[in-house]
Amino acid sequence: MTHAPRREELLSRYLDDDLPQRERRRLEGLLENDAAARERLDEMRRVVEALDALPREVTPPTLDDAVRRRVAADSVSRRWLDRVQQGVHRLVLNSPLPASFAVVLALAVSFYLLAHGVARRADHETSLVVAPAPGPATPETGDVRDLDGRRFRRLGDRWWQEGVESASGPVLRGEELQAWLALHPEDGPLARLGGEVVVAGEDGTVVLGFGAAAP
Amino acid sequence: MSATVHSIPLSDRDLVDQVRYGEPEAFDELYRRFSHMVFNLALRLAGDRQLAEDLSQEVFLRVYRHVGGFQGRASVKTWVYRVALNTCRSRLARRGRRRRVVRAVDDEALARVPAGGPGPEERAAEDERRRRLERAVSELPLVFRTAVVLRDVEGLAYEEIADVLGVRIGTVRSRIARGRARLQERLREEVE
Numbered sequence: 001m002t003h004a005p006r007r008e009e010l011l012s013r014y015l016d017d018d019l020p021q022r023e024r025r026r027l028e029g030l031l032e033n034d035a036a037a038r039e040r041l042d043e044m045r046r047v048v049e050a051l052d053a054l055p056r057e058v059t060p061p062t063l064d065d066a067v068r069r070r071v072a073a074d075s076v077s078r079r080w081l082d083r084v085q086q087g088v089h090r091l092v093l094n095s096p097l098p099a100s101f102a103v104v105l106a107l108a109v110s111f112y113l114l115a116h117g118v119a120r121r122a123d124h125e126t127s128l129v130v131a132p133a134p135g136p137a138t139p140e141t142g143d144v145r146d147l148d149g150r151r152f153r154r155l156g157d158r159w160w161q162e163g164v165e166s167a168s169g170p171v172l173r174g175e176e177l178q179a180w181l182a183l184h185p186e187d188g189p190l191a192r193l194g195g196e197v198v199v200a201g202e203d204g205t206v207v208l209g210f211g212a213a214a215p
Numbered sequence: 216m217s218a219t220v221h222s223i224p225l226s227d228r229d230l231v232d233q234v235r236y237g238e239p240e241a242f243d244e245l246y247r248r249f250s251h252m253v254f255n256l257a258l259r260l261a262g263d264r265q266l267a268e269d270l271s272q273e274v275f276l277r278v279y280r281h282v283g284g285f286q287g288r289a290s291v292k293t294w295v296y297r298v299a300l301n302t303c304r305s306r307l308a309r310r311g312r313r314r315r316v317v318r319a320v321d322d323e324a325l326a327r328v329p330a331g332g333p334g335p336e337e338r339a340a341e342d343e344r345r346r347r348l349e350r351a352v353s354e355l356p357l358v359f360r361t362a363v364v365l366r367d368v369e370g371l372a373y374e375e376i377a378d379v380l381g382v383r384i385g386t387v388r389s390r391i392a393r394g395r396a397r398l399q400e401r402l403r404e405e406v407e
Binding site for chain 2 (some may be wrong): 011013044050055056062070
């Protein structure tokens with residue numbers, strides 16, 4: 001028979017009934033005389049049938065709630081943005097000269113913030129306001145805090161959720177951290193611990209970086 | 216999320232228009248129609264139930280945000296598939312480095328297998344075969360995995376897959392064939 005990739009494609013298309021009549025007949029002729037190719041075809045057919053038989057999972061009810069909540073929140077922020085845009089639009093139409101000045105000023109401020117603010121944020125990598133840690137702050141290693149039913153122990157500069165044995169992967173900060181918190185709102189209160197918090201996420205161990213370590 | 220917008224079911228396109236006009240129940244209905252498809256696609260591509268749920272959330276948020284940009288050149292189903300695939304691909308590519316144990320069906324899902332039918336031994340063997348297959352799928356390179364899942368699990372036609380992926384039909388044929396061949400090899404290795 002033909003060389004392997006071409007052969008695989010012919011067999012695959014044969015199973016999907018995607019071959020033109022002439023090519024199909026030609027392949028069937030070849031299969032009659034080639035036991036290895038027939039075996040290969042049967043094997044591929046079994047794989048395709050097994051894939052087709054994989055069960056369809058039911059959508060989890062938690063997904064319904066989460067989507068509804070996030071879409072509602074997004075809708076509110078979009079409405080707010082629309083209002084701001086309309087306000088700016090009206091301002092520009094009603095008083096073009098001051099509005100132009102305001103736009104130039106806003107651009108200058110944005111440029112300044114981009115040039116300085118973002119760089120500073122990259123230095124400190126603080127994306128959340130870190131409130132003082134609850135309870136008496138004891139700087140010694142081994143400080144333990146209970147937070148929303150989860151127990152954390154400080155070892156060195158990190159807080160470790162009880163039961164987590166090792167941390168792997170990068171520390172999530174800035175936008176990555178925000179994205180994580182959007183998906184795991186239950187981890188929001190961990191910001192109160194400050195510093196780096198090691199938690200056992202569904203996706204494995206995750207380290208969340210909440211800026212400077214708590215005092 | 217189980218709202219019906221009108222007594223006569225709207226077409227997918229009309230539904231999208233309703234979402235654009237801000238009809239509050241329209242998005243619920245759009246979600247109801249496509250959530251099963253999106254969740255199962257994410258599950259097969261990600262190989263992890265929790266991650267599939269996270270991905271599905273992101274997909275529907277993107278659908279909601281970008282519904283205004285839907286131009287109607289493709290069907291709504293194709294468009295939703297495209298959004299879902301782009302979301303999964305970007306997230307899975309980022310996640311690749313720190314991927315841990317891959318598992319598509321958790322214990323909870325296994326517990327839902329109905330009683331009766333085959334005996335416990337046959338069921339265990341069947342579960343094991345399924346797990347092997349799911350693991351093999353999740354280990355395929357993403358381009359082949361996507362093509363095979365869209366064809367053999369989701370049941371899309373070659374033309375639809377080409378449309379969703381934005382590639383030529385010849386590329387689809389080749390990716391499906393190579394994906395299937397790799398699966399065969401992987402499963403054969405496991406048996407041996």
